[in-house]
Amino acid sequence: MRKKIRKEERHFPPGDHILRYTHGANKMKTLYLDCFSGISGDMCLSALLDLGVPADVLKKVIEQLQLPVTLEIHSVKKNSLRATSITVREKEPQPCSRTLKQLMAVLEAGRLPAPIRSQVDTCLHRLATAEASVHGTAIEEVHFHEVGGLDTLVDLAGTFAGISYLEIDQVFSSPLPLGRGAIKTAHGIIPTPAPATMELLQGKPTYGIPFEGELITPTGAALVTTLASSFGPPPPARWMRVGYGAGSQDFSWPNILRAWLGEADDTLFDEDQTVVLETQVDDTNPEFLPYLRSRLEEAGALDVLFTPAIMKKGRPGTVITALSPQTQVYSLVNIIFQETTTLGVRWHRAGRIKLHHEIQEVNTVHGKIRLKVGYGYNQAGEKVIYNMAPEYEDCAQAAKDKGVAIKDVYQAVMKACKIDTQRP
Numbered sequence: 001m002r003k004k005i006r007k008e009e010r011h012f013p014p015g016d017h018i019l020r021y022t023h024g025a026n027k028m029k030t031l032y033l034d035c036f037s038g039i040s041g042d043m044c045l046s047a048l049l050d051l052g053v054p055a056d057v058l059k060k061v062i063e064q065l066q067l068p069v070t071l072e073i074h075s076v077k078k079n080s081l082r083a084t085s086i087t088v089r090e091k092e093p094q095p096c097s098r099t100l101k102q103l104m105a106v107l108e109a110g111r112l113p114a115p116i117r118s119q120v121d122t123c124l125h126r127l128a129t130a131e132a133s134v135h136g137t138a139i140e141e142v143h144f145h146e147v148g149g150l151d152t153l154v155d156l157a158g159t160f161a162g163i164s165y166l167e168i169d170q171v172f173s174s175p176l177p178l179g180r181g182a183i184k185t186a187h188g189i190i191p192t193p194a195p196a197t198m199e200l201l202q203g204k205p206t207y208g209i210p211f212e213g214e215l216i217t218p219t220g221a222a223l224v225t226t227l228a229s230s231f232g233p234p235p236p237a238r239w240m241r242v243g244y245g246a247g248s249q250d251f252s253w254p255n256i257l258r259a260w261l262g263e264a265d266d267t268l269f270d271e272d273q274t275v276v277l278e279t280q281v282d283d284t285n286p287e288f289l290p291y292l293r294s295r296l297e298e299a300g301a302l303d304v305l306f307t308p309a310i311m312k313k314g315r316p317g318t319v320i321t322a323l324s325p326q327t328q329v330y331s332l333v334n335i336i337f338q339e340t341t342t343l344g345v346r347w348h349r350a351g352r353i354k355l356h357h358e359i360q361e362v363n364t365v366h367g368k369i370r371l372k373v374g375y376g377y378n379q380a381g382e383k384v385i386y387n388m389a390p391e392y393e394d395c396a397q398a399a400k401d402k403g404v405a406i407k408d409v410y411q412a413v414m415k416a417c418k419i420d421t422q423r424p
């Protein structure tokens, strides 16, 4: 990738008030992996070829790694859709498997550009670590099977070379679908999602679908979790091209990975993803709501709102809204069920665009007062301050201690701080 990805999460369309500040932002070449039918190493590589990575880029990778394999690139039909499919064939008989050390020796003996070699190295180690963990063995004992492990190497090196050829700045992925059931492998029957896949997907957004089969292979999981800086709906962008990479199996839907290539605006702010939890009650003792609030806040709620509402049968009630980090949803819902009379909680994902913020200490005539500073960055990468707010508790304490009005303490802080308040 051309640039280091600066933002961890950047997903949802910004509102108009934010757009006002983002005009003239940099264009980021963006790849969105639409994994509606899962992802595997060859689906990823095929989608990039379909997106316009020349076959020669892949042939060069094979030459640089001196791999005894040939490639077949086909145009295939998956149900009603055309897609690219790739088959890696051995030129000469290969050992049925290779260890990590043996694959690393092939990688290190090759002449891949250093950034691509390093990304392949990372993925191979992540795959081997996941395998070792689920089989309870040492990483040195892990074996890569398909075409003696060379297929994995082609998928990884080809994908990273393709991303580099397309000069992609940032990669995002959809949440990942998981099938269920069992599959046959060189080690016998294992559950699907494969254990190594589950290991690699830890902490990533997934959803189950009622389908017996494998949608995400370990190599696919290693690739998507290494490439994508976040998982969610597509970011705001102008999409220019879509590549279709065929999976090897046939399902009742087109078994394809779609790779969307587009241009997104660089953002000047911080972003993350949250989940909004909401319910309304008309029969919970309102005396208990402050207690609910404190429990939700202690359990990690980012914000809690109570809004008066007229509910069914004209009853006055309260809409309870809690903003949750993605990791705390079930803990917070549990608290809402425990402390209210509701029978259900709605949820939806919501992206947040945030100012970066920091606390500074300001010396004033009334003593030291903390100041919260909210800032973004301009196109030159310079910090731009949008908001400054003296901490209420500090001001109230100083007002009491010095016997002055709190508004005078506020003013003293604003006068004393030497922060440039220029806005864009």
Ligand SMILES: O=C([S-])c1cc(C(=O)S)c[n+]([C@@H]2O[C@H](COP(=O)(O)O)[C@@H](O)[C@H]2O)c1
Pocket (backbone or CB within 6 Å): 040, 041, 131, 134, 145, 146, 152, 183, 185, 186, 187, 190, 194, 195, 196, 197, 214, 217, 218, 219, 220
């Ligand atoms: O140990 C073997 S043979 C093995 C283990 C696992 C685990 O998750 S553990 C998974 N698989 C399956 O092999 C194929 C190929 O996967 P790639 O990532 O190499 O494309 C796939 O079906 C895995 O689930 C094998």
Ligand code: NI
Pocket (backbone or CB within 6 Å): 131, 135, 187, 196
């Ligand atoms: Ni395994």
